[in-house]
Amino acid sequence: MSATSWEPVIGLEIHVQLKTRTKMFCRCPVGFGAGENTQTCPVCLGFPGALPVPNRTAIEWVVKLGLALGCEIAPRAVFARKNYFYPDLPKGYQISQYDLPSCTNGKMVVPLQEGEHEVGIVRAHLEEDAAKNVHVGGRSGRIGGADYTLVDYNRGGTPLVEVVTAPDLHSAEEARSFLQLLRQTIVELGISDAEMEKGTLRVDANVSVRPAGSDELRTRTEIKNMNSFSHIGRGIEAEIARQIEAWESGGVVEQHTYD
Numbered sequence: 001m002s003a004t005s006w007e008p009v010i011g012l013e014i015h016v017q018l019k020t021r022t023k024m025f026c027r028c029p030v031g032f033g034a035g036e037n038t039q040t041c042p043v044c045l046g047f048p049g050a051l052p053v054p055n056r057t058a059i060e061w062v063v064k065l066g067l068a069l070g071c072e073i074a075p076r077a078v079f080a081r082k083n084y085f086y087p088d089l090p091k092g093y094q095i096s097q098y099d100l101p102s103c104t105n106g107k108m109v110v111p112l113q114e115g116e117h118e119v120g121i122v123r124a125h126l127e128e129d130a131a132k133n134v135h136v137g138g139r140s141g142r143i144g145g146a147d148y149t150l151v152d153y154n155r156g157g158t159p160l161v162e163v164v165t166a167p168d169l170h171s172a173e174e175a176r177s178f179l180q181l182l183r184q185t186i187v188e189l190g191i192s193d194a195e196m197e198k199g200t201l202r203v204d205a206n207v208s209v210r211p212a213g214s215d216e217l218r219t220r221t222e223i224k225n226m227n228s229f230s231h232i233g234r235g236i237e238a239e240i241a242r243q244i245e246a247w248e249s250g251g252v253v254e255q256h257t258y259d
Helices: 056-068 173-191 231-249
Strands: 004-019 080-083 093-096 103-112 115-128 131-136 148-152 157-163 201-211 221-228
Touching: 004 173, 004 231, 056 103, 056 115, 056 173, 093 115, 103 173, 115 131, 173 201, 173 231, 201 231, 221 231
Parallel strands: none
Antiparallel strands: 004 157, 004 201, 080 093, 103 115, 115 157, 131 148, 201 221
8 A cells, every 4th residue: 555545543632721820729829930839738639637628710711612512511510539649649639520521522613725624522531630750861851761860740730621632634734724723712712822832732633544535543642732733733643654665564553651
């Protein structure tokens, strides 16, 4: 098969920090650029006996976004623990609406050169953001080759909306156009600055390829934490090319996560 006989299949997970005055479950201020570990309290640090109280404004804003995306809105807000262990999660779990999202089954119509393209919105749900790992030494601030890692807990507990699309995108350009329209919508709603360079908008892309005309979903790989539209486009294009080469050479694509 030639490269033109393949169709990319792309789904996106977009994390948006809300610009509420305080965090999701405590009274600590939300802000960018403060001194490390200066915007924390027993609640967002997960001290024993500390009781979280949901941020009403954050709940209202995720509903506002859901309505803008044509979603079905849940009649009540339900949060649960999502357990995993990592240095940036002081409680050992994340409080999330993952099981019962506030917003489901929406869509966004994206204008493209060849016409309009509808992208399904599987869900938009609230959760608290994790802290930030700071890798010291090595190159480019990445964990690979770092001398050690520090944790800044200021970001931990910030209200975060996760928007998950259906695998309805079929090129890097479609993905970029969708993300630009979604970012514009978020900014115009006034719920987030959605600035990639500050980390208030972060994007993960799930990429696979399949023979053109097929409806199968092959093994995907995930590209995490991309921080600019150009990086998103180049990252997706490179992964599409890698997977096509793997299939055409008689190999297989193994599920991986690239950070």
